[in-house]
Amino acid sequence: MDGTSVDAGWSVLRRLAQFSLSFALASLLATAATLAWLPNAAALGEWIVISTGGMVGLLAFAFGTMISLRKPHARKLGFVTVAASFLAAVLFGLLAIAVPESAVQFIAWLAVLLAYAAYATHRLVRWPTGVLADEPKSSLGIFISYRRDDSRESVGRIHDYLRQGFEDEHLFLDVDRQAAGEDYRTVIGRALDAAEVVLVVIGVRWLAPAAADGGRRIDDPEDMVRIEIETALARGRRVVPLLVQGAAMPAEAQLPPSLSELAYKTALPVRPDPDFKPDMQKLIAALRA
DSSP states (O other): OOHHHHHHHHHHHHHHHHHHHHHHHHHHHHHHHHHHHOTTOOHHHHHHHHHHHHHHHHHHHHHHHHHHTTOTTHHHHHHHHHHHHHHHHHHHHHHHHHOGGGHHHHHHHHHHHHHHHHHHHHHHHTOOTTTSOOSOOBOOOEEEEOOHHHHHHHHHHHHHHHTTTBOGGGEEOHHHHOOTTOOHHHHHHHHHHTOSEEEEEEOTTSSSBOSTTSOBGGGSTTOHHHHHHHHHHHTTOEEEEEEETTOOOOOGGGSOGGGGGGGGSOOEEEOSTTSHHHHHHHHHHHHHO
């Protein structure tokens, strides 16, 4: 999904949210009006009207709010709201028969209920993928490997975006999890024990010489990034290279023998705006799959 389709999809959902919030207010007003049309109704009948109208209004309000806030389960709540609207329409239809002197008003509100239910159902069936998470956050364990002087800002933004679809406690960033005085090899091993996927973020300086002697850090057996990738490959973790800042995938000849397998992993680009969000949507979809 490209940036244009993402924006278009969200625009459609925003209209559905606004319509649902307006419908919620109308439902509560119609409930009050219905009670005025039933001055001689028994107490039980009045409570049935109040509970039905109030339920539809509150569900529509919650549905519109969840869409606006991009909350999980919004689509599921939408189907519940549609079902409640149909039930309310049946009740108003029965009232139109039972109270013929107010039949016009009841039929008019029945038509409004059915119109909302039909519109909402149409949008729910055509719910745009990749715009709103409709499932709980995934508990997939993700380890993010990167060089701070190579891609710190990109990784920060990637991490923040991943938090929309994955639980925080299962996203590992060394800057978040390492404690002073701990052996980083132990920290890495512990994190990889809980991770199923390792994202290797590669920027334009990922292979650049940075050692004191002018050599490359990736050639140092004690290089943290090298240890992270070696450990992930040795443990059979799924390794996904992410190319940022226009970086190219390293060839096998550019890598130490212990990392040669990395050169053959399918890489995903994560480009700057306006391509960042579509690229992250593709990454999240691939990880969830």
